[in-house]
Amino acid sequence: MNSQSIIVPQISSFPAHEAKARAILRWLVKLDVVEQNLTTCGRSFNRMAYAIAPGARRFVEHPDALPYGQSVNGLEIVLKRCIYTPQQGFKEEAGCPECRREIGEALFDSLEEWMPGHTDNFICPECRHEDDINGFLFLDPCGFSNLGFIFSDWLDAGLKTSFVEEFAERLDRPVSYVKARL
Structure with a gap:
């Protein structure tokens, strides 16, 4: 299948991200969406992931x-x-929420500073508006964060909107739902 359904909070540096990840995992296990223990059912990170559980069908x-x-x-x-980007066909286009101008090239060039954590913010080269990089406008859903949840090969199943919304409530933050074909 080679796809990913990714839920990522719209914040570069999620505070206490490891504790929040544990809380989300406990919630998903309680809902019977995933199993409690790691197994070799992942695609990356030495293939360790939480296997799909029977209750995933409800979501x-x-x-x-x-x-x-x-x-x-x-x-x-x-x-x-x-x-986190869709990969195939991703248009590296972004806009400023303040001046509404296209600033994609400059924004994606700034990721060299963002990735190692030198900054969480981006400054619009057109109007000087500054915000967390997630605060800018993207044509395709994407995310930039130190916390992400990747459901491997769930894309064709399609996460329910209500599930993504509940995920956002649990994170106490808006999320991006990134759909990636690899």
């Missing part, structure tokens, strides 16, 4: 498309600064 639009029985099917939790 997707097309339950029959979930990757039950597949070697890659789990939730990977990312606890380091990462850039």
Whole structure:
């Protein structure tokens, strides 16, 4: 399948991100979305992930498309600064929420400063508006954070909007739902 459904909070440096990740994992285990223990069902990070559980069917639009029985099917939790984009066909276009001008090239060039954590913010080269990089406008959903939740090969199943909204409530922050075909 080679896809990812990614939920990422719209903040570069999520405070106490490791504790929040543990709380989200406990919630997902309680809902029976994923199993409690790590197994080798991931795609990256030495393949360790939390395997899909039977209750995941309740939180997707097309339950029959979930990757039950597949070697890659789990939730990977990312606890380091990462850039989440759709990959295939991603238009590196962004706009300033203040002046509404296209600033994609400058913004994506600034990721060299953002990635190592030198800054969380971006300054619009047109109007000098400054905000967390997640505060700018993107044509395709994407995210930039030190916390991310990657559901491997769940894309065709389609996470329900209500599930993504509840995820945001649990994080106490808006989220981006990034759909990536690899």
